[in-house]
Amino acid sequence: MVSKALKSAIHEPTRSLFTPILGRRLAIHPAILATFVVSGLMHEVMSFYVGRTWPTWEFTWFFIIHGLYVTIEVEIKKKASKCGWKLHPIISTPLTVGFLMSTAIWLAYAEPIHCLADVREIEEYVALVDYVNHRLRIAPS
Template identity: 80%
Template sequence: MISKSLKSSIHERTRSLFTPVLGRSCAIHPAVLATFVVSGLMHEVMHFYLGRTWPTWEVMWFFIIHGVCVTIEVEIKKKASKSGWKLHPMISMPLTVGFVMVTGIWLCYAELIHCGADVREIEEYVAFVDYVKHCLRIV
């Protein structure tokens, strides 16, 4: 649902805005970047509400890095497909997952630990278990 909303509200509008200036094939790049920037801002707001601390913009950088990498990947795939070359999914999938995990731990998870969200989450689980134990004793 979120990706459809971002596609219709950000990606398609940005692409149609840049198509007369850059052409249809190059207008995808600012559209992808704009979509990742808006998603990054939305995630910064979620981290702000979750951590109750001012943003460090690390989550935003995560999305900017991934937006730039996606635009580079699009261009590489365009050029590679013209020559008939394609990277096998057994290679591309682990590379993609590894890249997302490394950058996610580096930029996103570290911020959650910094603001103490992991400790609060464990405390909430403990409180929930205590509540369930209390309810089962009453019955």
């Protein structure tokens, strides 16, 4: 649902805007970047409301880096396919997952830790268990 909303609200209008300037083939790059930037900003807004702390812009940088990565990947795949070369999924999948995991640990997971979301989540689980115990009248162990 979010992907479709971003595609129709950001990607397609940006691509249409840049097509007369860059041509159809290259207009995809600013469209991809704009989509990732908006997604990063929306994650910052969600983090602001959930974590109740000012943005550190780590989510936005995470998405900007991934937007740049995707645009580079699109160009490399286009050029490689013209030469008849294709990277096998056994190689490309671990590379993609490794890149995603390393940047997520570096940028995306830092934000919830800064606002102590992990601590609050554990406290909420404890409160839920206490509530269930109380409703079921189970004596605490």
